[in-house]
Amino acid sequence: MSHLDEELNSLLEVLPPLIKRSLISHHDISSLVEVVLDLGKSAEARFSHSVHYFQEMVVSQDDIDYVVGKVGDFTSDNRAGVERTLHRISCLRNRRGKIIGLTCRVGRTIIGTIDIIRDVVESGKNVLFVGPPGSGKTTKLREAARVLSEQFKKRVIVVDTSNEIAGDGDIPHPAIGSARRMQVPSPDFQHKVMIEAVENHMPEVVIVDEIGTEAEAAACKTIAERGVQLIGTAHGVTFENIISNPTLTDLVGGIQSVILGDEEAKRRHTQKAILERKGPPAFDIGVEIQERDKFAIYGDVAKSVDAILRGLPIRPEIRVRLPDGKIEVSQKALEPMPVPTQAEVDKMSEEKGEGPVRIYPFGVNRQTLERSLRSMQLPAVVAKEIDEADLVLTVKSKARAGTKIMRSAEERNIQVHVIKKNVSSQMIKFLRFYFNDAAKEEAEAVAMREVEEAIETVKKGKKAIDLNPQNAYIRRLQHNKADEAGLHSESVGDEPKRRVRLYP
Numbered sequence: 001m002s003h004l005d006e007e008l009n010s011l012l013e014v015l016p017p018l019i020k021r022s023l024i025s026h027h028d029i030s031s032l033v034e035v036v037l038d039l040g041k042s043a044e045a046r047f048s049h050s051v052h053y054f055q056e057m058v059v060s061q062d063d064i065d066y067v068v069g070k071v072g073d074f075t076s077d078n079r080a081g082v083e084r085t086l087h088r089i090s091c092l093r094n095r096r097g098k099i100i101g102l103t104c105r106v107g108r109t110i111i112g113t114i115d116i117i118r119d120v121v122e123s124g125k126n127v128l129f130v131g132p133p134g135s136g137k138t139t140k141l142r143e144a145a146r147v148l149s150e151q152f153k154k155r156v157i158v159v160d161t162s163n164e165i166a167g168d169g170d171i172p173h174p175a176i177g178s179a180r181r182m183q184v185p186s187p188d189f190q191h192k193v194m195i196e197a198v199e200n201h202m203p204e205v206v207i208v209d210e211i212g213t214e215a216e217a218a219a220c221k222t223i224a225e226r227g228v229q230l231i232g233t234a235h236g237v238t239f240e241n242i243i244s245n246p247t248l249t250d251l252v253g254g255i256q257s258v259i260l261g262d263e264e265a266k267r268r269h270t271q272k273a274i275l276e277r278k279g280p281p282a283f284d285i286g287v288e289i290q291e292r293d294k295f296a297i298y299g300d301v302a303k304s305v306d307a308i309l310r311g312l313p314i315r316p317e318i319r320v321r322l323p324d325g326k327i328e329v330s331q332k333a334l335e336p337m338p339v340p341t342q343a344e345v346d347k348m349s350e351e352k353g354e355g356p357v358r359i360y361p362f363g364v365n366r367q368t369l370e371r372s373l374r375s376m377q378l379p380a381v382v383a384k385e386i387d388e389a390d391l392v393l394t395v396k397s398k399a400r401a402g403t404k405i406m407r408s409a410e411e412r413n414i415q416v417h418v419i420k421k422n423v424s425s426q427m428i429k430f431l432r433f434y435f436n437d438a439a440k441e442e443a444e445a446v447a448m449r450e451v452e453e454a455i456e457t458v459k460k461g462k463k464a465i466d467l468n469p470q471n472a473y474i475r476r477l478q479h480n481k482a483d484e485a486g487l488h489s490e491s492v493g494d495e496p497k498r499r500v501r502l503y504p
Contacts, residue, residue, distance in 0.1 A: 010085045015104065019035065023045060026052070037064060039101060089104050116293070124229055124285040127230075128287065129141070131132040145166075146179070149178040160182065160184060165181070166336050233451070250282045255275050256276060259273055264468045284300070358380070393417050425468075447467070450468060
């Protein structure tokens, strides 16, 4: 009996005897996908291209109890497994918690599934696989763990919720190679185990399946900032589903609303209210599994998201595996049109006239804005009247369509920029973006002095300290400083207030 047959037999052994005998003699047993047992219904076997109903067998409670007694304990996500295999048993419960249905899914070791995207996995970049359930995402992770740990000798940690990737039991399945596996007691703790993996075990690669919560998305961002390669999966039929999913959007940089002035809107050929990416994505490359042997590859997630949000044409690279096993690029990637650079934005401002940029604040504290301009030594002044202004700076609550300030700006063809709140940190963030000046170097120096002082304070006081919000690059530098000092740190909060927290 082959290795594959032995693994399949392990699942058959936990099924009721009548079903086991029937399946063993089935001509298409090698393509069995799952067996479904629901109380009071005919048992059902699902194959790759067909479904077989056991008309002679109506599932009883004894049949269900027979299977439950043969498998491991069901965790909080109602899943269990068969020891030392990749099989998964999922249960349905009634309102009193009694198990009245089972889905017994076959887990197989399949070699060669990532050859079509091997260069992507080996690139060292963070890779996100997107596809519907059953498209083979977990299989790709399993082989990625094996290839990176054995052939490339990398330190790989698999964060294994419900033992999906490396099988049930304390000894991981050999399909993950020499990668180490961290089990997750409950799906609610997956994000914590992800962070723990980075902090305690010094991996070069972290692999995680089914990223599905905001906490897990935040953990992905923290891992990406630490310089560890991250390979993960998320449910979605297309890559655009991740962008439109409010829970997962941070994986690709997050989305925010921006109000453009008339001139800028015309230049971009868009409406005045547009969506833009908030920050850098946690993943560099997106892989959309369209079919088991057909993949769409988004080689630059940041550019792809920007293009999708702007309604620009985007064409990923399409790779397929032909029936003879050969791999073919059926569609070459079309480089997304780039968003305007800061230099282009600055040039537009300069074209309005020589001298400093004149900013008209509406709903924004004039004195605070003036102090920010002086402290940053920027070539800009606060305009007294809107007629003198090159741009309007206002807050989100004042920027609704049809308001007086929006009508005034539209009549004068003045660009409108929106910040979330009337606070200095938001003004400074906008000014840094708009002018892209040398103040960034000083900001980095200030941030590093802050983390050094905070490290000393934490060591003395034994209390956690939050640093000031910073961009992803500076946060990564701060994390490195904390690591050198032997302190635990993590990124907390949402952009633009995402910051580093230091622990004793």
